[in-house]
Amino acid sequence: MWLYFLKRLGLAVIVVLIVIAVLFVMTYAIPGDPARVALGPRASEELVAEFRERIGLDRPILVQMGNFYLSLFQGDLGRDAISGEPVLRILLSQFPDTLYLVLGAVIVAVVPGILLGIMAARHRGSLLDRVTSVISVSVMSVPAFVIAIYLLLVFSIQLGWFPAIGAGEGFWDKLHRLVLPSLALGLAWIGYVARILRASILEEMNESHVRTARAFGLPENRIMYDYVLRIAILPTITVLGIGIGHMLSGAVFAEIVFARPGIGKLVFDAIISRNYPLVTGAVLLTTVFFVFVNLLADLLIAWLDPRVRHDLAG
Amino acid sequence: MTDRPALSVRNLSVSYDTPEGRLRALRGVSFDVQKGEIAGLVGESGCGKSTLMQTILGLLGGAAAIESGEIWLGDTDLLTLNRRQMRRLLGDRLSAVFQDPMKSLNPVLTIGRQMTDIQFRRKASRADKRARAIEMLDKVQIPDPAKRLDQYPHEFSGGMRQRVAIAMALMAEPDLLIADEPTTALDATLEIRTIELLRELQEEIGCAVLFITHHLGVVAELCDRINIMYAGELVEHGGTRAIFDAPQHPYTELLFACDPAQIKERSRALPTIPGTVPGLIDVPPGCVFAPRCPKRFAPCDSLHPRPVASGGSDLVLCHLRDPKVPA
Amino acid sequence: MTLPAEPDVTPPRPLKKPRAKGSFARLVSDPLGALGLILIAITVLGACFAFLSPWEPNALNPLDRFQGPSAAHWLGTDNLGRDLLTRVLYGAQIALTLSIGATAVALVIGVAAGLIAGYGPRWLDNLLLLIFDALKSVPTVMLALVLVTITGPSVWAVLLVVVIINAPAYGRMARTQTLAVRNAEFIDAERALGASGAWIAIRHVLPNILGPILIVAAMDIPVVVGIEAGMSFLGLGVRPPTPSWGSILFDGFSYIRESPWPVIAGGLPIIITTLGFTFLGEALRDTFDPKIAGRK
Numbered sequence: 001m002w003l004y005f006l007k008r009l010g011l012a013v014i015v016v017l018i019v020i021a022v023l024f025v026m027t028y029a030i031p032g033d034p035a036r037v038a039l040g041p042r043a044s045e046e047l048v049a050e051f052r053e054r055i056g057l058d059r060p061i062l063v064q065m066g067n068f069y070l071s072l073f074q075g076d077l078g079r080d081a082i083s084g085e086p087v088l089r090i091l092l093s094q095f096p097d098t099l100y101l102v103l104g105a106v107i108v109a110v111v112p113g114i115l116l117g118i119m120a121a122r123h124r125g126s127l128l129d130r131v132t133s134v135i136s137v138s139v140m141s142v143p144a145f146v147i148a149i150y151l152l153l154v155f156s157i158q159l160g161w162f163p164a165i166g167a168g169e170g171f172w173d174k175l176h177r178l179v180l181p182s183l184a185l186g187l188a189w190i191g192y193v194a195r196i197l198r199a200s201i202l203e204e205m206n207e208s209h210v211r212t213a214r215a216f217g218l219p220e221n222r223i224m225y226d227y228v229l230r231i232a233i234l235p236t237i238t239v240l241g242i243g244i245g246h247m248l249s250g251a252v253f254a255e256i257v258f259a260r261p262g263i264g265k266l267v268f269d270a271i272i273s274r275n276y277p278l279v280t281g282a283v284l285l286t287t288v289f290f291v292f293v294n295l296l297a298d299l300l301i302a303w304l305d306p307r308v309r310h311d312l313a314g
Numbered sequence: 315m316t317d318r319p320a321l322s323v324r325n326l327s328v329s330y331d332t333p334e335g336r337l338r339a340l341r342g343v344s345f346d347v348q349k350g351e352i353a354g355l356v357g358e359s360g361c362g363k364s365t366l367m368q369t370i371l372g373l374l375g376g377a378a379a380i381e382s383g384e385i386w387l388g389d390t391d392l393l394t395l396n397r398r399q400m401r402r403l404l405g406d407r408l409s410a411v412f413q414d415p416m417k418s419l420n421p422v423l424t425i426g427r428q429m430t431d432i433q434f435r436r437k438a439s440r441a442d443k444r445a446r447a448i449e450m451l452d453k454v455q456i457p458d459p460a461k462r463l464d465q466y467p468h469e470f471s472g473g474m475r476q477r478v479a480i481a482m483a484l485m486a487e488p489d490l491l492i493a494d495e496p497t498t499a500l501d502a503t504l505e506i507r508t509i510e511l512l513r514e515l516q517e518e519i520g521c522a523v524l525f526i527t528h529h530l531g532v533v534a535e536l537c538d539r540i541n542i543m544y545a546g547e548l549v550e551h552g553g554t555r556a557i558f559d560a561p562q563h564p565y566t567e568l569l570f571a572c573d574p575a576q577i578k579e580r581s582r583a584l585p586t587i588p589g590t591v592p593g594l595i596d597v598p599p600g601c602v603f604a605p606r607c608p609k610r611f612a613p614c615d616s617l618h619p620r621p622v623a624s625g626g627s628d629l630v631l632c633h634l635r636d637p638k639v640p641a
Numbered sequence: 642m643t644l645p646a647e648p649d650v651t652p653p654r655p656l657k658k659p660r661a662k663g664s665f666a667r668l669v670s671d672p673l674g675a676l677g678l679i680l681i682a683i684t685v686l687g688a689c690f691a692f693l694s695p696w697e698p699n700a701l702n703p704l705d706r707f708q709g710p711s712a713a714h715w716l717g718t719d720n721l722g723r724d725l726l727t728r729v730l731y732g733a734q735i736a737l738t739l740s741i742g743a744t745a746v747a748l749v750i751g752v753a754a755g756l757i758a759g760y761g762p763r764w765l766d767n768l769l770l771l772i773f774d775a776l777k778s779v780p781t782v783m784l785a786l787v788l789v790t791i792t793g794p795s796v797w798a799v800l801l802v803v804v805i806i807n808a809p810a811y812g813r814m815a816r817t818q819t820l821a822v823r824n825a826e827f828i829d830a831e832r833a834l835g836a837s838g839a840w841i842a843i844r845h846v847l848p849n850i851l852g853p854i855l856i857v858a859a860m861d862i863p864v865v866v867g868i869e870a871g872m873s874f875l876g877l878g879v880r881p882p883t884p885s886w887g888s889i890l891f892d893g894f895s896y897i898r899e900s901p902w903p904v905i906a907g908g909l910p911i912i913i914t915t916l917g918f919t920f921l922g923e924a925l926r927d928t929f930d931p932k933i934a935g936r937k
Contacts, residue, residue: 279787287783306422
């Protein structure tokens with residue numbers, strides 16, 4: 001198990017390193033003064049000078065890259081090009097709201113998704129099964145921001161059930177304001193989760209170990225929840241790990257549409273004001289988060305499935 | 315009730331609904347397995363062995379229909395039971411060991427968990443159930459059973475896994491054990507060991523066993539009586555010794571001729587029975603074996619043979635052995 | 642001994658009978674496929690006949706702003722009094738050309754990279770795989786945002802984002818198939834006859850992967866439509882005043898309290914098009930290639 005964990009961790013670190021390298025190369029690949037390009041046109045002279053010193057622009061490119069990595073590992077993501085505040089602090093102050101949003105979306109996707117998937121598999125070919133399948137295909141394809149705007153239009157503007165702006169204060173207010181954005185992000189994934197789960201349940205049901213369990217007269221419910229779902233849930237976990245990346249993307253739109261604070265809104269504003277250090281930092285943070293979530297999903301699978309542990313540790 | 319057989323299948327017919335039409339997988343199958351006896355069920359793949367097993371266990375899929383027949387387990391006709399009543403019997407009075415030991419155990423649950431789960435009917439503590447599981451693993455000669463209990467199926471070898479499956483099946487000391495080619499996936503040495511083990515345990519528990527196989531050597535070794543199936547019909551049954559000495563049905567004869575144990579010289583090409591099993595959607599009116607039978611004669615194509623006793627066999631389905639059919 | 646093995650008669654679940662029909666007829670007989678084709682036809686016809694509209698897509702008419710649907714303005718007007726239906730129809734031209742064009746470019750680049758990975762030296766294969774994986778690990782929108790900070794908002798930025806997001810998947814498919822073909826015996830025979838590696842790859846791999854990859858690409862088109870609309874919504878794609886569904890939606894969103902019609906008009910074509918291509922993709926997959934089922 002530990003060996004497996006280390007292997008996966010190593011892979012995740014390599015991916016993050018590559019992303020950093022790509023970010024570095026991109027800012028240097030464009031013609032013009034690298035410091036200006038990296039910081040944006042609105043950065044103060046003071047900040048530009050600091051950046052030159054930090055990276056060492058007069059030194060060979062590989063040394064510069066090394067410095068870039070070094071400062072990143074010390075948690076130094078640079079300074080905001082306009083306010084001069086450390087980027088990391090700004091990002092961390094906004095991250096929790098994005099996290100709540102993604103968490104809300106995952107709950108919206110998973111709870112009904114799993115229930116629908118189980119029901120569709122149990123009553124294969126029934127009306128419920130077919131309706132679930134058509135609806136999931138339909139909702140899956142519509143971009144999250146279109147759903148977000150329509151939800152805003154119907155439930156905030158027209159019906160006035162939910163406030164349209166901000167993240168709110170206090171638990172209940174926050175929760176209240178989280179409903180629509182989470183729905184907008186998670187809705188598409190209900191059908192997707194249901195679909196994947198249904199397919200893997202049906203596949204697993206054909207395995208001979210299920211026949212063995214039935215031949216011992218185990219109750220159908222126990223076979224479903226203890227024997228089948230435990231295995232059938234694994235692909236769903238992988239898909240959700242990837243799904244969280246998509247939800248992070250969608251969060252940019254949801255935060256704009258519902259005027260919520262968060263990383264997405266932050267990045268969007270930073271781009272408008274050409275505040276590049278903030279953009280780079282945010283991309284890095286979300287990428288690390290995404291890689292970390294996928295790592296977590298893989299570990300969860302290894303924990304649930306002894307075969308994976310066995311195969312990959314060796 | 316005391317002299318009833320452990321299992322008595324009467325006139326069983328099962329068909330599948332396929333897009334091409336109704337596939338009649340079992341037609342009028344009748345046989346008994348006496349108490350404390352090991353009965354073999356032999357036939358090529360596709361002869362209906364699996365269907366028969368699934369029918370007895372009540373595990374037929376949705377496309378299958380039982381057209382007629384009775385299956386008596388002691389004094390209970392299994393076909394009159396509803397799902398719930400059937401489930402109550404399974405793993406208690408009736409249990410099974412399946413073919414592929416790699417796949418027939420749940421891969422993500424420990425052996426111990428699976429062995430305690432199937433004792434769900436017993437009102438006993440977890441520790442008691444665990445103790446019982448250890449006792450059974452010990453009986454099937456798994457070394458260090460207490461430690462092995464916390465391992466997953468993939469940590470066991472194929473032979474061990476099959477012994478675990480046997481331990482699970484015999485845990486409740488059933489009246490009847492159905493074993494579906496339990497040794498086919500194992501190599502020869504393991505096969506013999508497993509069979510010896512099965513025989514010992516069977517004697518100890520005193521249950522009846524229906525042993526499904528296409529390996530004739532195993533049948534000769536293990537079974538008291540044998541049933542030969544061909545294309546959904548039971549074509550011959552009787553005592554093992556009698557049938558091996560003097561097979562009455564031409565198909566049985568050919569089966570024996572194909573057994574490598576009977577072949578003197580090692581040759582690369584194993585003898586096979588020419589021709590293939592007929593399609594079971596439009597079953598021909600005559601004998602189903604006629605198209606492949608070297609001894610076919612006038613009535614075989616048009617008239618279905620009736621069951622008769624002949625030689626040492628209790629039942630043969632062949633015009634050749636029927637005194638009322640002129641040769 | 643084992644007896645001669647015969648196919649087991651225990652029949653599996655009933656299979657659909659293969660129908661002897663043309664592939665197009667099969668596609669249309671699937672209600673989902675037919676619906677998809679109808680929705681796509683609506684979008685395509687709208688794009689083609691946009692010029693029939695009596696309004697100019699960018700003609701300002703401040704006196705008529707925020708009107709609801711009427712005989713003159715079927716979908717109403719926006720915050721500058723522009724006719725929304727006209728803008729949506731011109732937007733369809735951009736959405737369709739851009740999404741199909743970008744998918745085609747991604748397809749060509751992806752397949753080429755896959756062929757190279759499959760046929761080239763081992764280190765190149767590993768490098769390309771690593772790049773494919775790394776690209777997959779960055780959330781889409783973040784990637785788009787960074788690229789646009791460098792290129793500036795434009796149609797080309799959209800194209801670049803689409804290629805970077807979609808090409809790796811096509812590359813993987815092409816690579817897998819190339820590796821399979823590479824090891825096949827008939828290739829050895831051809832190489833013995835003096836054919837070059839690249840030629841063999843193109844001749845044998847392309848016909849094999851074209852079907853499945855085209856289906857996957859068809860299923861990706863709604864994603865691409867979404868990317869185009871999303872980037873334009875954020876002001877990173879098509880520049881105003883050129884009508885794009887995304888920018889129509891963003892304009893409408895800014896004035897959502899004044900009038901719901903711009904938002905409705907901007908979102909509807911996105912929904913119609915994505916649904917159309919998704920339904921068509923599903924039907925194509927079910928009809929031609931059940932193997933890749935389950936992929937989003």
